[in-house]
Amino acid sequence: MIDDMLRTPEAIRDAERWTAHNYHPLPVVVSSAEGSWLTDVDGRRYLDCLAGYSALNFGHRHPTLIAAAHAQLDRLTLTSRAFIHDQFADFCRELAELCRKDLVLPMNTGAEAVETGIKVARKWGYQVKGVAPGQANIVVAEGNFHGRTTTIVSFSTDPDARADFGPFTPGFTVVPYGDLAALTAAIDENTVAVLLEPIQGEQGVVVPPEGYLPGVRRVCTERNVLFIADEIQSGLGRTGDTFACDHEGVTPDMYLLGKALGGGIVPVSAVAANADVLGVLRPGQHGSTFGGNPLACAVATEVVRLLATGEFQRRSTELGARLHAGLRSLVGRGLVAVRGRGLWAGLDIDPSLMSGREACERLAERGVLAKDTHGATIRLAPPLVITEEEIDHAVAQLAAVLAG
Known part of the structure; x- marks a missing residue:
């Protein structure tokens, strides 16, 4: 006893x-x-x-997800992206369809998805928008939480996340969350993206004012800037829609997904966007050994199918x-x-x-x-x-x- x-x-x-x-x-x-x-x-x-x-x-x-994991464990767990495995295409196609996008890039963690989104946005800015080399900037919000890598904490406003971790990565402009006028004013000719959480989770589940997300969408379209929605916590059914952006009828240019995508079994994240955005990447420019591995794809495909029912x-x-x-x-x-x-x-x-x-x-x-x-x-x-x-x-x- x-x-x-x-x-x-x-x-x-x-x-x-x-x-x-x-x-x-x-x-x-x-x-x-x-x-x-x-x-x-x-x-x-x-x-x-x-x-x-x-x-x-x-x-x-969840029994469906556990069954998928067990079945895949008995066959194949890892190949690396040097080869194609038989779970990869189904996962990418079904997630792309759920997101209403052309392409998906699988990664592992939420922070990796955010880092991928930042890299893709910068490359898009240089290759498609025509921003001068080394001048790309991204507008972000106060109170954000996108992860804890060095680049991501560079634009955090949380002292615990930033203190003693510098020097920090430049290229980010921070504006008050929910303030469309401040966000609009921060965009200049070198802005390649606006990166936001549709609902700020770590900050205390902060929902922006009604009309804010549609306003961000409109401004990004008008100024030729990518709208990147970090739905790592808010997405995949959490808020009552597939994505938190859906509540206001907003479709971002890029979704950053993670957490629930792995079904509580394996870390899975992904970036979803159309070919005119994700298509800027070429072989050798970005990757991850475990990103899109067979076990992750097998589980995540079942997650997407559970969400596709709407239940x-x-x-x-x-x-x-x-x-x-x-x-x-x-x-x-x-x-x-x-x-x-x-x-x-x-x-x-x-x-x-x-x-x-x-x-x-x-x-x-x-x-x-x-x-x-x-x-x-x-x-x-x-x-x-x-x-x-x-x-x-x-x-x-x-x-x-x-x-x-």
Whole structure:
């Protein structure tokens, strides 16, 4: 019995001893998972309301995705892009059709997709738009989170992401998120792209003002600038549509995708655009050893097929309405504000009550896992397989935490 009680703290101590402290995880050591639920090493179950930052949109160990992974593991896992494998064409075609684009470039992580988008936009600017060599610039938004590579943190406005990581990569102009006038003014003859999250996830699930995304689309078209939508967190059913841009009828020139594309099994990302944009790349100019590998393609193809049914988009819409209604009932009762769309919510807690970290720790004690960000804000992003009863349970536990 004493042995069992010590297992979790020991595992946490070992993790802290042997790994760099680039994360501050909650004191939970997970050993198994199914659907919307996680089980720790002591057998305690937790409702997962983070879903791997949207990497687990289809829940833990979705049977269709697990079956696809098992079948592919028995045949072929890696060839590199030096050869073509039998899963590659289907994945690229079906994802391109889902995105309504001509071409797809598979990569691995979200940050790789963003880096790819930046490189492609610059090359397009030089070869197609006619920008002078070395002068391309990209307009981005304050509060952005596109990854943590050196280039990407060069245009981050988060001090934790930037401090002591310079010198930084030039060629980016930062404007306030949601301010169309500022964005328009920042575009000049050397601007090759506007790179935005349709909803800012890390910032606290911030939804831009109505009309902002259509305005960005219009300005980009008028000024011959690519509109790049980072849908790595917001895309693939999370907000109630296939893409967050769909809510306002906007089609960007380039989608950056990741997280849920790997079905919670393997890291998969992709860039989707038409041939007049992605077609600027030639062999040897960009690549990735594991990008588009057979295992990744087998799983991701099934993800695309799940999305093609529309079932998960409908679930996100319907269950998201229930989630947001429950959360709004807590405004004035410990919550200051609720934002979001579909099964995605950012909650601002009254800072006089507790921090976001404290709220997540108390929720974990009650068997619900969430993630804090920026002080007194927490994010909820449960798997799209969550049930009405589970949503009500999560809201009830949050209400109990806020009530003290």
